[in-house]
Amino acid sequence: MTALAGPQVTTFTAFRATLRRDLLIALTRRNDLLNPLMFFLIVVSLFPLGVSSDPQELTRIAAGTVWVSALLASMLSLDNLYRADYEDGSLEQLLLSPQPLYFMVLAKNIAHWLVSGLPVVLLAPLLAYMLYLPADAYWTLMLTLLLGTPVLSLFGSIGVALTVGLGSRGLILAVIVLPLTVPVLIIGAKAVADASLGVSLGMHYALLGALLALSLSLAPLASAAALKISVN
């Protein structure tokens, strides 16, 4: 048997390989990559049409609009996270790897954020400009999205992991994920609104940072446990 026992790979190698694989899949499936981003763009651009084209009115709702759209765009892309892997059996391979599942799930979540969250962060200033957000709030918007969107991916991952084995998911994913992500929305939108008023933002950043730390350390564990239940 010693002849069969080969060299082991480090967790870092496995982490990198998983991240690389998921990015490769996302880049190949351009639709999945563009859908959330287009959705984000369309939803935000509908608000001036539906609410009012008055700059003052738009300024008032700009922060909330961008944040709500970012949250919905993130929800839309969540399903890609484990579904294909569940259906083709790759998920079983992942669960049966001798690597700590925490890091494997984290790699998948980071890949998800890089293709769905980061583009939203980068696109946000353009949409903020469209909604007449005061220029001094741009950085706050980007920074809060930068802290907040990873939390959306990490918490969302728990919901997808729980529901991936169900035939028809429908709204259940939203029911599970939204309560977890609403605090991010409230704090993020409030921070951007406060930025245009010139209020100190330290507390908002601290809270978002705390949420990010919490979700980074705990959410992958919850996702891993949920995945184990889903393949059972």
Place this chain on the structure above:
Amino acid sequence: MSDSHIHNPDASGAVPLLRAHALFCERDDRVLFSGLDFDVQAGDLMQVQGSNGSGKTTLLRILCGLNGSYEGELYWRGVPIEEDREGFLASLLYLGHRVGVNKILTARENLRWSCALHSPVTDNDIETALARVGLAGYADVICRNMSAGQQQRVSLARLLLNPATLWVLDEPFTTLDVHGVRTLESLLAEHVLAGGAVLVTTHHPLAVPCTLRRLNLDTRGANNS
């Protein structure tokens, strides 16, 4: 028929690789198996038999730890599996009904990832393994453009790339053609002769140049043939 214990006290008292003791599993109020005992020694090729719905797949998934709804004990090299799960997983290779091949990626990309979870491989290793399973020149073909049998072969290439001791294969023959069947049979024989162990479910009569043990879930009991 009987729930007789088929432990192998011979083999110079060697600790079996895998030991299942008093396994019980029930699904939808129907008992699939109860009081199931068997050992898998190094060098064993064990075919799990049983009619459709007798619980072959369930048994294999329980052994791998993918299915937790069972009662009974499982030991890996004499140690309860849950105590050294990582050590067990490092020695396990499971190929299920769903082959674990992503259709968007190429054969090479698929294998590079699944191997990176277990043991380091080079591109050369991957090409050699693909050639062995009859996919020479297919390394950079996207798996969506392959037939079901070819996708199965991509997953079989993992048998050559992963140094696992215990192979657990669920219906690995289903989509293979005659040559594929022969290749897989010789892979199984090579593995058990090198001191590995194989648990396989199949309805296909295995033609292998080594001892074949059978575990029949309909009559419940392990016997050599």
